[in-house]
Amino acid sequence: MNPIRYTENSQGMTGKGGFLTARAAGLVLCDDCHKLMPCQNQAGQRVSFCPRCGASVHMRKPQSLSRTWALVITAVILSLPANMLPIMQVDRLGASDYSTIMDGIIYFFEEGSYGIGIIILTASVLVPCFKIFGIMLILLSIHYKWKSWLRHKTLLFRIIEFVGRWSMLDIFVIALLQVLVSFGYLSSVASGPAATYFAGVVLSTMLAAVTFDPRLLWDA
Amino acid sequence: MACPYCDLLLKKVGLERGQKAVCPRCGHLLYASKKNSVDKTLALSFSGLVFYLPANFMPLMTLDTLGIEKSASIYDGAVALYQHHYFFVAGMVVVTSLVFPLIKISILFLVSLALKLRFYPPGLPLLMRWYRHLDEWGMLEVYMVGILVTIVKMYHTAHIRYDAGFFCFIALLLVALGSSVTMDKHLFWRLIEKKGQ
Numbered sequence: 001m002n003p004i005r006y007t008e009n010s011q012g013m014t015g016k017g018g019f020l021t022a023r024a025a026g027l028v029l030c031d032d033c034h035k036l037m038p039c040q041n042q043a044g045q046r047v048s049f050c051p052r053c054g055a056s057v058h059m060r061k062p063q064s065l066s067r068t069w070a071l072v073i074t075a076v077i078l079s080l081p082a083n084m085l086p087i088m089q090v091d092r093l094g095a096s097d098y099s100t101i102m103d104g105i106i107y108f109f110e111e112g113s114y115g116i117g118i119i120i121l122t123a124s125v126l127v128p129c130f131k132i133f134g135i136m137l138i139l140l141s142i143h144y145k146w147k148s149w150l151r152h153k154t155l156l157f158r159i160i161e162f163v164g165r166w167s168m169l170d171i172f173v174i175a176l177l178q179v180l181v182s183f184g185y186l187s188s189v190a191s192g193p194a195a196t197y198f199a200g201v202v203l204s205t206m207l208a209a210v211t212f213d214p215r216l217l218w219d220a
Numbered sequence: 221m222a223c224p225y226c227d228l229l230l231k232k233v234g235l236e237r238g239q240k241a242v243c244p245r246c247g248h249l250l251y252a253s254k255k256n257s258v259d260k261t262l263a264l265s266f267s268g269l270v271f272y273l274p275a276n277f278m279p280l281m282t283l284d285t286l287g288i289e290k291s292a293s294i295y296d297g298a299v300a301l302y303q304h305h306y307f308f309v310a311g312m313v314v315v316t317s318l319v320f321p322l323i324k325i326s327i328l329f330l331v332s333l334a335l336k337l338r339f340y341p342p343g344l345p346l347l348m349r350w351y352r353h354l355d356e357w358g359m360l361e362v363y364m365v366g367i368l369v370t371i372v373k374m375y376h377t378a379h380i381r382y383d384a385g386f387f388c389f390i391a392l393l394l395v396a397l398g399s400s401v402t403m404d405k406h407l408f409w410r411l412i413e414k415k416g417q
Contacts, residue, residue: 019245020229022222027229029222032349033409036222052413053345116372119365154225154246165359168316172366175297175313178304180283180290180374191306199312206356218226218246
């Protein structure tokens with residue numbers, strides 16, 4: 001068991017709520033290399049580039065809220081066709097069978113492969129829903145300045161950031177199946193129109209996590 | 221230093237082996253102690269470069285149904301999507317499973333090699349910034365689970381033979397994950413900033 005050591009707050013300096021933030025101290029953190037620097041140089045001008053890595057420096061990510069809202073709304077719109085259109089087309093002896101994401105999951109549960117059914121259900125349905133509703137909850141709580149559960153909302157955002165990529169699972173499976181199951185007339189698998197929309201949902205929710213700045217939660 | 225998740229100003233503390241620094245306000249893991257970060261990252265990313273080509277271009281597995289064999293590599297999967305005119309999806313698959321993992325592992329190799337040789341070309345900060353932005357867009361481990369799901373899907377209908385690509389891919393995944401874990405970004409940035417002084 002490894003002990004966790006908490007870093008101390010800087011010499012008992014206090015700001016809002018007993019905590020001193022970098023912004024309150026006139027410091028800014030580089031988004032790219034995490035260097036902490038004064039937000040003004042000696043001549044009193046605003047620092048716009050990080051001296052260590054050259055990235056442009058912002059107190060908070062620019063236009064964070066409106067960009068994140070735009071991407072989340074895009075994801076909501078794209079997830080309708082992504083879930084309703086067929087994502088996979090299976091041809092057996094000349095007969096075509098189309099299946100949506102949900103059909104594929106139900107198939108596994110009926111087959112008795114509960115483990116794999118739960119993995120796909122999580123990656124393709126639960127994770128996208130969780131990301132969309134989670135980010136919306138965080139955005140609304142910033143908008144209405146709900147100051148409770150801040151620590152939990154930050155944790156929620158970290159989980160959203162972490163799980164984002166796992167939704168690509170279904171796309172990778174279809175890519176492989178398409179190559180493996182191509183026996184012409186006997187049986188073949190092809191991707192369906194929902195694949196494009198689904199990849200769009202993954203892309204826009206991941207970008208929403210990139211444009212969002214969790215520090216805005218604590219600023220409110 | 222300041223917490224990147226809640227902007228709390230903090231005094232940096234030294235860590236002993238196995239310890240982690242956590243933000244007291246929001247619970248974000250700030251940094252953890254990593255020993256011999258440069259050496260380990262160099263070794264692991266070099267192995268990653270060795271495994272990259274066979275893992276992605278050699279067949280992962282061969283499916284045998286009624287005597288007809290079909291094999292697939294990661295590259296084939298992306299090409300199949302492209303041939304079915306799913307250009308956007310094919311692009312996402314190529315980028316997340318082929319291009320970004322290669323760039324990530326090459327950057328780790330180049331940067332750790334430069335730090336090891338105490339050679340500081342002006343492009344190092346740019347490479348480190350690219351790494352930071354590409355980090356979450358390389359999805360090897362997601363692809364690994366995708367391969368496992370495919371195997372379970374086909375298990376009952378066909379005989380599956382695992383080919384060299386499959387084992388190379390597992391090796392690539394392990395060293396790629398290992399190199400991103402051993403890379404101590406705070407240390408790397410400090411070394412680049414001080415140019416080894």
